[in-house]
Amino acid sequence: MREAFKEALSRFAAGVTVVSARLGQEERGMTATAFMSLSLEPPLVALGIHEKAKLWPVLEAARAFSVSLLREGQEAVSQHFAGRPQEGVALEEGRVPGALAVLRCRLEAVYPGGDHRLVVGRVERVELGEPGLPLVYFGRGYRRVVWPS
Numbered sequence: 001m002r003e004a005f006k007e008a009l010s011r012f013a014a015g016v017t018v019v020s021a022r023l024g025q026e027e028r029g030m031t032a033t034a035f036m037s038l039s040l041e042p043p044l045v046a047l048g049i050h051e052k053a054k055l056w057p058v059l060e061a062a063r064a065f066s067v068s069l070l071r072e073g074q075e076a077v078s079q080h081f082a083g084r085p086q087e088g089v090a091l092e093e094g095r096v097p098g099a100l101a102v103l104r105c106r107l108e109a110v111y112p113g114g115d116h117r118l119v120v121g122r123v124e125r126v127e128l129g130e131p132g133l134p135l136v137y138f139g140r141g142y143r144r145v146v147w148p149s
Contacts, residue, residue, distance in 0.1 A: 010138075010139055010140050011138075011139065012138070013136055013137070013138040013143070014033035014034075014035075014136070014137050014138070015033070015035070015069060015070070015134045015135070015136060015137075016031060016032075016033055016070045016074075016078050016134070016135040016136065016137050016142075017031070017032050017033070017035045017047075017067050017068060017069055017070060018030070018031055018032070018067075018068045018070065018077060018078070018081045018091075018096050018099075019032045019035070019047060019049070019055065019059075019065055019066070019067050019068075020055070020065060020066050020068070020091050020094050020095070020096075021055060021058045021059035021062045021064065021065040021066070021094075022058070022062060022064075022094055023058045023061050023062040026058055027058075027091060027094065028054055028055040028058045028059075029055065029081045029091055029096075030049070030053055030054070030055045030081050030082070031078045031079075031081040031082040032047050032048070032049070032067075033137050034047055034048035034116075035047040035048075035067060038120060042122060043122065043123040044108060044120055044121065044122055044123065045067060045103060045105060045120070045121050045123060046118060046119065046120050046121075047067070047118075047119050047121075048113060048116040048117070048118055048119070049116060049117050049119055050115060050116050050117075051115055051116060051117055052115075056117065059107070059119070060107070060110070062107075063106065063107040064104075064105065064106050064107060065105050065107065065119075065121060066094045066095055066102055066103065066104050066105065067102065067103040067105065067121075068095050068096035068099035068101075068102050069099055069100045069101045069102070069103075069134065070096065070099055070100070070134065070135040071098065071099065071100045071129070071132045071133065071134060071135060072132065072133045072134065072135050072136075072144055072145070073135070074096070074098065074099070074135050075135065075142050076089055077089050077096055078135060078137075078142070095127065098129060098130075099129050100128075100129050100130075100131075100132055100134060101126060101127065101128050101129055102126070102127040102129070103121075103123045103125075103126055103127075104123070104124050104125040104126075104127070105121030105122060105123050105124060106121060106122045106124050107119065107120075107121060108120045108121055108122045133145045133147060
């Protein structure tokens with residue numbers, strides 16, 4: 001069942017994000033594809049975070065987080081925050097430089113979800129980057145969106 005479940009989910013295309021939180025001088029980030037918009041009024045987003053993720057205790061204590069929506073070409077950023085360090089990759093003011101957009105959120109609610117937590121955030125500020133195409137993950141790899149001309 002576990003392998004079939006993983007294979008089925010690998011067939012679902014997802015945008016790639018980096019979720020980050022800061023508590024004092026400690027700042028953590030992680031790559032997440034388990035992210036979605038939840039509500040327009042009020043503006044809410046939801047994401048899944050593994051209960052053992054290094055980000056979780058920082059986010060929970062800070063009660064705030066940011067979601068950077070990655071653009072095509074930011075594969076190294078995704079790899080870095082997925083635990084495979086890449087030279088020259090870092091957060092700037094709690095966001096990924098060059099992201100399509102950044103959502104600054106206040107922790108609204110947390111729900112149990114197996115080995116994960118379903119985190120709901122109220123979007124307090126939106127920072128739009130330059131328009132572009134998203135970084136997409138599908139079939140256990142990064143894919144490019146082909147935009148019709």
